[in-house]
Amino acid sequence: MASKIMGYNYSMVAIAPYGEYWREIRKIVLLELLSNRRIEMLRKVRESHVRKAIKRTFDHWSHNKDPISGAVVVETKQWFSRLIINLSIAMLFGEEEVADESQLLKSIRSLLELFAEMPVSDCIPWLRWMDLGGYEKAMRKTAEEMDSAADRWLKEHKTKRNLKSKEEEDFMDAMLSLFDASSNQTHPLGPDNDVIIKSTCLTLLVAATDTSSITLTWALSLLLNNYDELRRIQDEVDTKIGKHSCIEESDTNQLIYLQRNIAFTSTRSTLFTHEAIEDCTINGYHIQKGTRLIPNLAKIHRDPKVWVEPNEFRPERFLTTHKDIDIRGNHFEMIPFGSGRRMCPGITLGLRILHLTLASLIQSFDMKRPSIEPIDMTQSPGLSSPKATPLHVLLTPRLASDLYG
Template sequence: MTQQQKAARLTQQQSLAGEAMGTSEGWLLWAALAGSILFYLAVLRRYSSGGKLRPPGPTPLPVIGNLHNLGGVVHHRLADLARIYGPVMSLKLGFVNAVVVSSREAAKEAFTMHDRRLAARLVPDTFRACGFADRSVVFLPSADPHWKAMRGIQGTNVFTPRGLAALRPIRERKVRELLDYFVPRAGEALHIRHAIHTAMINMVSSSFFSMDIADFGSDTAHELRDLVDEIILLISKPNLSDYFPILRPLDLQGLRRLSERRFRRIFSILDDIIAQRLAHTKASLEKHDDFLDALLDVMATGKMEREYVMAMLFEAFVAGGDSIAFSVEWVMAELLRNPRVMIKLRAELKDVLGGKQAVDEADTASLPYLQAVLKESLRMHPPGPLMLPHLAVEDGVEIGGYAVPKGTAVMFNAWAIMRDPAAWDAPDEFRPERFLQRATPFDFRGKETEYIPFGTGRRLCPGAPLVERVLPLVLASLVHAFEWKLPAGMSPEDMDMSERFMTTNTLAVPLKVVPIIAN
């Protein structure tokens, strides 16, 4: 190789090295720029448009956000995350921004200062089928005139002291039918869930329109019950349309289409029930004095349309029957797991009722320990541990010093709030006595945010007055009529108290018991 060729080769190598170094420096520059942008976006994400700091939370992944953080029992997992990130926490659920509230103080601030701004709902796509969400007391925003009218009707025509008192004989009869179911099965090990659920569904349906829908009734009644169960199953499935609203028109999993067919048939059956009642009333002028009569009286004045009556009846089945039934199963499980409490409760019943054969609804007011047992069970096992997500409809919401922008879903972890160590001593222990030691007793209406088994504020469950009457009656009747034992060879320590959450919080393993007729 000549000297000239060597020089040319050296020049070429230097040029290539320079290009390589330029490329390397270019990549370093781009990496630094990308890192700066990501850091800026991460910081920006923590602040709202008003410059307020947003709540902390786990770092979301691309596209799915924090969905991967929610495995297992969701309210337990959210409580675990809150111990890391605090009682006001941000999550990204797909494309949906959410804030989770997990302490008494944060909940108090939210409901005291911002109840109106948080009184809309995040609507699951399944409930949009047949326009149901647009007629639903549960899902309509509180600012909607229809919602205000329907809640007013519930408060003045349905869940009133007079209306509830008129239907007391129905409730007591349904409880006696439940006891009659267990009598021939005394001494047998059986699952009580089905029997209690059937009785509570019938109690709700009989109260609303004087028909049992879960027993040995008509084919129509059976079909209605089956359709309601199918709707609940569809609602319980995770839906891509809820996490990625841009996909909602596609209904990729077909859940809305499946729900629509069932909603259509449910509303057809309910419409027939209404038509039959109207024809019967017109022909005989005879009243049933149930909730349907009250709703039809309102409908006759033009204050409520027929479609809204049907929506209200449907919600009664889904919310009323399930929440009462599973709450009874939970409290029975806690009594069997805590024999000391069961003994003390039986002693109170014997002391107050003496040799009385059946419990009347009025008797439960004289049973303070029974009331405490129920309240403690609902504290530890609320029917809706996450309630239903609220939605911020305005900017200006601030909780715990953090901004909650308009359009954010706000989830109240009632399960965590009612186990908040700042509000409850030994919160994971079943201690009914704690409710006897308060000068001002808790009720089911959520006036104090450390105890919100049925919500609070504008979105308080409208059926809470009914629950206050039914749950004590059912529990007192079961414990008064029977002694309850675990199956042979099983001890309280062996009980599986793990949870499964669908639309209502339930025992993952149904409770198996042995009823023994009390002496």
């Protein structure tokens, strides 16, 4: 029901059935947004938004710092969400600041929570008219909110379509160029071109905003509970980059400790429901065509047969016993982005954003917990296991003031 109501009748590429339509849309996404050329073209956009977020935080510190400690309290869970959604919107829609970001973030969170629910009618369809739990009503409300935002962006792009140069085009512009908006062309699933463009852009927006901000929140939470590791990364940043210039995206290739921490943090997740497209046998079990399953990556990534003390925060294991494991789908012990045909196509872009954001924050500010108590690590329900409580952090600038300008 969620895929039908909120996923534009299965048009979103993340949930579309495997076939011609899915292959075509995925190819467009790979060529127009996630190719190496396009990712490099958008590098300045990412760096600009990260520096704006750092500057806003420095300005907040300037006006609100504690006169005794010299620090300011920042709720970084919201900080990450705000940064990532504005950065994603800039890359997808060319809009620098979204006016209703709070409402949009709320709608995205609602969409993902509802996708993780299991309405009774999904198992017993004839009970759908009762809407037990009110899920259908909530799904329709969320779908309307998301579509309203996408529709606004689409109308604006159609109006300004002929006023941009090729270099100024964003992802929605590229999709409009590929599809003749006035045609009645349809695809195997039946959506018209406007639906294809809106559903594809929203898929990318939701995926980027949710996974990136949640991963960054957990990464910082773990570091704040492990000051030695935080200092190790900070020392690495100071040694490799220094304190006299802001980190650029290309600099993060040198930050091995930081990359290993991101790798460890990426173990908290599940994947969308998958479906067997043919009969098969796995470990002696017969899997019938059409069988649906939800890969529990959190369990796979914490398998005691593979990982020693799997629940312990030990990122150094990726420099020693498991140094040869990557997270790009080739080693099944750790597949946070999935694997095979339907693995996340945004892995390269996603890792660049994660590394740049966390490295910039660690370079720019000294960070501490607000109290001696450890950070609460309680998870909320949902596909990507978000942190249940806010993440308040004491921040103090550690660079020269002119670098925050």
